[in-house]
Amino acid sequence: MASRLTQEEENYVRMSLLLRGISPRAARALFDHVLDSKTFDITLMITLLRNLTNLIPPYGGYDLLPSLNETTPTSDLARIKYYRNILAHLDDGKIDNTMFITAIGRLGGQPMKQECDNVKTKILDQTNQEIMLDIKRSNDEIKELKQSVESLKIANADFTMEVEKLKDTVP
Template identity: 45%
Template sequence: MMAFISPEEENYVRLSLLLTGISRRAARNYFDSEFSPACLYASMKKEYNKLFALKKKRTINPSQWKLMFPQKPETTPGADLARIKHYRNYITHLDDGKVETADFNTAWDNISGVARIKDTLKEWKTNDDEMFIKTRAAQHVLKCIKENSTVTITASSGVGKTYILRHVALQMAQLEYDIIPVTDLGDIVKFNNPNKKILIVVDDLCGNFSVDQSDIRSWEPLKEDLNKIILNEETKLIAACRLQVFKDEKFQFLSVFQSCVCDLL
C-alpha cells in the first residue's frame, strides 16, 4: 500500500531541499563573487595567522583546515607515480563505492595537477622545442635564470618571448628542476616545495596589450609568499611580459619581476 505524506511533511521536504541545494549554490556564488577562486588560496595564506588562531580555538575543525591548506604535493616523477598508485589502491579497496566530497576534491586536485603539468611539458617539447633554433637571446636568458632567482623576458608581440620561455624551461628541466607552468596563481604556493629545485613559469604576465588590473589584484595577496619563496636558492621564477605592459607604471607594483630583465629588443 502506497504511503502518502501530508502537506506539512511535503513542505518540510521542499524547504529542506531548498536550504541544502539551491541556497547552498547561491551562497557559493556570492562567496565566489567576493573572493575570486583564482586568488582564494593566496588570500587565505595572507590571513594564515588569524585562521590558525581559529583552528586552535577549534572554530575551524581539522577537516576544514585540510580543505583550506592541503599538504603541498611533490612534483617529481617518482612522487607523481607514488601518488597515482596511492589513489588507485584507495579506490580499489572502497567497499561501498562512495567517496566523500572532501576526499574527492583533494584526490582530484592532486591527480589532475600531475597530468596537467606533465601534458604541458610534453606539448612544449613536441610542438615548440623540436624546431627551436638556439639564439644568443635564448642562451643569455638561460644564463640569467641560472644565476638569478627571477628573470623577466620582455619584448613586443611576435618577437618570440614564449618560445624562448619554454625552451629555457625545458633546459632547466634537464638540470633536474621541477617545472611548474602557472595559469592559476594559487599553484605558485600549492606546488612550491622548499626541498626541491623548482622553476615557476609565467607567460603573458599581467595582460597582453596593457596592464590588467584584475591580474594586479590577483598578484597582491601573493607578494609576501612570493618574496619568501624566491629567498630559497632552490626556487626560481621566469616570466614573459609584453614590453608595453612591463613599462606601464602600474606594473611597478610587482617589483619582484624587475630584479633581472632580459629585453629581447
C-alpha cells in the first residue's frame, strides 16, 4: 500500500501537473500567433518566443522571476520558465506551500486561471501517488549513479597517476 504524500510532495505533483499540462498550452496560446507550436515542448517555445519575436521582455528579463505586479504575457512566460527550471532541478520532489501558492497564482496567466485553480484542489489519486513514487525511485537512482560516477572519477585519477609513475620508471 502506498504511503500518504506529504504536503510538499503533493505540491510537487500539483506543480508538475501545472507545468506539464496547463503551462505548455499557455505558452502555445501566445506562440501560435507566430508559429504552429503543437509539436514543440515548453522550453523550445519560450526560447523561440524570446529570440524570434518582437515581444517586450519582462522588466528583469526572462531569466529572473518577475514581480507579482508584472502581468504581461511575457512575464507569465518568464514565470513558467523559472518554475519549470526549479522543478527540473529538485532532488527531493517537494515544493513548500509558499512557493506553490505563489507559483500557481500566475502560471499560465489569466486565461488559464480556472484550470490552475482546479489543479490546486484536484484529488491526487493512486495514479498520481504512483507517479510520485516513481519519481522518488528515479531520483534515488540518479543519486546512486552520481556517486558511482564520482567513485569512477577518483579511481580513474588514481589509475592515471599510477600510469604516470610507471612511465617515469621506463627508460
